[in-house]
Amino acid sequence: MVIIPMDGNDKSQKIASILSTKTVGIAGAGGLGSNVAVSLARSGINHLVIVDFDLVEESNLNRQYYFLSQIGKEKVKALQDNIKQINPHTSCSIINKKLTKGSMWKPFTHVDVVVEALDSAETKTQFIEEIMHHLPNTPIVAASGVAGIGNSDRIVTKQIGNLHMVYDEHAFSSDDDVLLAPKVCLMANWQANIVLELLVGDTL
Amino acid sequence: MNITVNNKTVTYVENETMKDLLKRLKFTFPLVIVKIDGNHIPRDKYSDVKVPENADIQVIHMISGG
Numbered sequence: 031m032v033i034i035p036m037d038g039n040d041k042s043q044k045i046a047s048i049l050s051t052k053t054v055g056i057a058g059a060g061g062l063g064s065n066v067a068v069s070l071a072r073s074g075i076n077h078l079v080i081v082d083f084d085l086v087e088e089s090n091l092n093r094q095y096y097f098l099s100q101i102g103k104e105k106v107k108a109l110q111d112n113i114k115q116i117n118p119h120t121s122c123s124i125i126n127k128k129l130t131k132g133s134m135w136k137p138f139t140h141v142d143v144v145v146e147a148l149d150s151a152e153t154k155t156q157f158i159e160e161i162m163h164h165l166p167n168t169p170i171v172a173a174s175g176v177a178g179i180g181n182s183d184r185i186v187t188k189q190i191g192n193l194h195m196v197y198d199e200h201a202f203s204s205d206d207d208v209l210l211a212p213k214v215c216l217m218a219n220w221q222a223n224i225v226l227e228l229l230v231g232d233t234l
Numbered sequence: 235m236n237i238t239v240n241n242k243t244v245t246y247v248e249n250e251t252m253k254d255l256l257k258r259l260k261f262t263f264p265l266v267i268v269k270i271d272g273n274h275i276p277r278d279k280y281s282d283v284k285v286p287e288n289a290d291i292q293v294i295h296m297i298s299g300g
Binding site for chain 2: 034046058060061063080147148149150151152154159162163173174175176177188190191193195197198200201202203204207209215231
């Protein structure tokens, strides 16, 4: 099924047709995850597996893809609702659960690509290592260094085997710097763009 | 004798483990992803893995925020 009205050229049709068969896992539905999910839904991804345990808070709205009316809702449910309003052909499996050490990889055994969209450095590292260990053939798209303003030109993609890291090595921790929409969404969409590249690849 | 860490030349130290190298270069926080000559080294192997001569090492620092 062609998911999204495209401009009808061959390349768009081919991309739509490839994405309409693909599943992407997203660990975390905060600043990175909610924006990655929406960007992939707009692109016509068939299915998303989204895992988060949090509720939408007012302080999230400076960067996360939620609305004032959704404060207090489970993030995964709110995100599923938002995606339905953008592209009803993107289905979501939502898991309202905290990923715990040792089993973080388990929800993602059947996805084509997994996106690391977690918060703390510790959790990010643990998640990446679990995916690399348990699902060595699944590409991971991660991000490190999303806090701050400006310095967009410092962002690069680092690749280690199946790990693709959107990386600003000089960024401060979010404990010491601001999290705001421009850089967080920039890096989230950078992740989404890598996901598309991995899924569509050189099949065009 | 040298090794390369994140594209910079660093002096090679015989029998140095990955853990010692990270300490020497002041990557003191353990939240890094490491590869030696393209191979990922899990964190629990840092004390076991010896850094070989001429190794090309990439260290990615995981920074909080998401």
